[in-house]
Amino acid sequence: MFKLEKEKTVSTPYIMIDEQKGYMTFSGESFPENVLNFYSDVTDWIYKYLKTDFSSFTFDCRLVYFNSSTTKLLLNIFSAMDDAAAEGKRVIVNWTCNTYNEIIIECAEAFAEDFKNMKFRIILDENMQ
Amino acid sequence: MALTSERIIIAHSGAMTQALVERYAVTLRAEIGDCAAYAVFIEMAQNIMKYSAERLDDYGCGRLSVSLMRERCIISAVNPVTELMRRELDERLTQIIPMNRDELRRLFSERIRTGSGGSGGVGLIQIAQAVCEPLCYSFEESGGIIGFALSAAVLYQ
Numbered sequence: 031m032f033k034l035e036k037e038k039t040v041s042t043p044y045i046m047i048d049e050q051k052g053y054m055t056f057s058g059e060s061f062p063e064n065v066l067n068f069y070s071d072v073t074d075w076i077y078k079y080l081k082t083d084f085s086s087f088t089f090d091c092r093l094v095y096f097n098s099s100t101t102k103l104l105l106n107i108f109s110a111m112d113d114a115a116a117e118g119k120r121v122i123v124n125w126t127c128n129t130y131n132e133i134i135i136e137c138a139e140a141f142a143e144d145f146k147n148m149k150f151r152i153i154l155d156e157n158m159q
Numbered sequence: 160m161a162l163t164s165e166r167i168i169i170a171h172s173g174a175m176t177q178a179l180v181e182r183y184a185v186t187l188r189a190e191i192g193d194c195a196a197y198a199v200f201i202e203m204a205q206n207i208m209k210y211s212a213e214r215l216d217d218y219g220c221g222r223l224s225v226s227l228m229r230e231r232c233i234i235s236a237v238n239p240v241t242e243l244m245r246r247e248l249d250e251r252l253t254q255i256i257p258m259n260r261d262e263l264r265r266l267f268s269e270r271i272r273t274g275s276g277g278s279g280g281v282g283l284i285q286i287a288q289a290v291c292e293p294l295c296y297s298f299e300e301s302g303g304i305i306g307f308a309l310s311a312a313v314l315y316q
Binding site: 063102 | 181193268289
């Protein structure tokens with residue numbers, strides 16, 4: 031079973047994946063120099079995992095800022111998650127945004143509108159930092 | 160406007176490395192907190208780093224400044240671009256600048272769905288979503304070099 035934990039830095043988020051629990055979380059900021067390289071161990075795992083016969087997968091996203099390259103990466107991950115949900119698998123995104131961060135909220139809403147098969151919850155938290 | 164009403168937080172000229180983007184990001188967070196200007200700054204800094212036509216050790220060169228003027232945070236960038244980039248930027252910005260919030264949101268959804276325009280295209284839409292007055296841009300040619308200038312004003316509480 032795959033497990034991954036990366037500490038956050040100024041430009042990269044805290045990442046935790048626990049395949050046994052069907053759980054992944056990102057929190058912090060994401061603007062690495064090379065997004066594809068930074069997230070390669072996440073993407074290598076998740077695209078294979080989403081094709082397996084898992085019972086439930088939850089992604090808690092608590093990014094306070096992410097650049098446009100990360101937006102594209104999230105889009106690709108959500109697209110694969112939504113495809114898995116379309117096959118009847120239980121896939122949940124809990125996206126927590128600071129109540130006052132309109133850019134992140136609009137981005138989350140755009141994703142939620144585009145991916146209808148999985149459960150996409152947007153949670154507003156005024157204390158989120 | 161009197162110069163004394165403007166407070167310059169960052170003034171950069173030269174190669175924009177990832178290490179510098181991170182150092183400036185820490186400074187800016189401490190100065191302005193969770194303001195949309197932060198997102199605009201990082202996007203513009205990384206645009207210089209990745210796309211400037213003038214390179215030094217694989218990093219793009221340009222000028223970037225952040226200043227506070229009354230209730231606004233002004234982020235201004237200048238960097239050399241190629242002729243092809245000039246045409247693409249001009250086309251994208253001509254489309255984006257007159258758009259209202261709903262139109263920008265629809266365009267953002269369309270771009271992320273179709274993957275068109277690359278991450279740079281999505282980044283410009285996100286910058287346009289953050290500003291409190293229309294984005295200003297210009298191209299200036301001198302000695303065969305095309306300079307692209309972009310300025311964004313974001314409300315700062």
